[in-house]
Amino acid sequence: MQRRRKNKLDTVGTxxxxxxxxxxxxxxxxxxxxxxxVSFADYISGMWQMHALIKLSSLCVFANVAVFWFFLKKKYEKAARGVLGATILYAFLVLISRAV
Incomplete structure (x- = not known):
């Protein structure tokens, strides 16, 4: 059985x-x-007042799907696990911010 070479990019941290x-x-x-x-601080505060900050952030997190699939295609399962963990972390932040 062939052993797969360990790639240094295949880490959960990456x-x-x-x-x-x-x-x-x-x-x-x-x-x-x-x-x-508009300054960045004013942009953030305006988006928060319009209740659009969470929606825009959620759309930005959607791009993680592409990175997740890229890592899976390259057979970097540990790196894909890290992307999934980051996505779940963002989901918790969205849930917390909706409760506030």
Whole structure:
């Protein structure tokens, strides 16, 4: 039986970092594309007042599906587990913020 070579990117930490960083990056890109004159703090506060911050954040987390499938295609199961963990963490944050 052949033994699979261990890849240094196939760690839970790599997946967790990718799963946490990608939604934040997408959120910043959305901010930069949509608002020119508004500061980031004002943007966040305006989105919170309109009850759109949680919805936009949830859409940004949706991109984790692509990263999850990428890691599975590459057979990086541990990294995919990290992305799944980050997605679950974001889901808990959404649930907590909806209760507030």
């Amino acid at each position: 997946g967790l970092l990718a799963g946490l960083a990608l939604p934040v990056l997408i959120f910043f890109i959305v901010y930069l594309v949509t608002e020119d004159e």
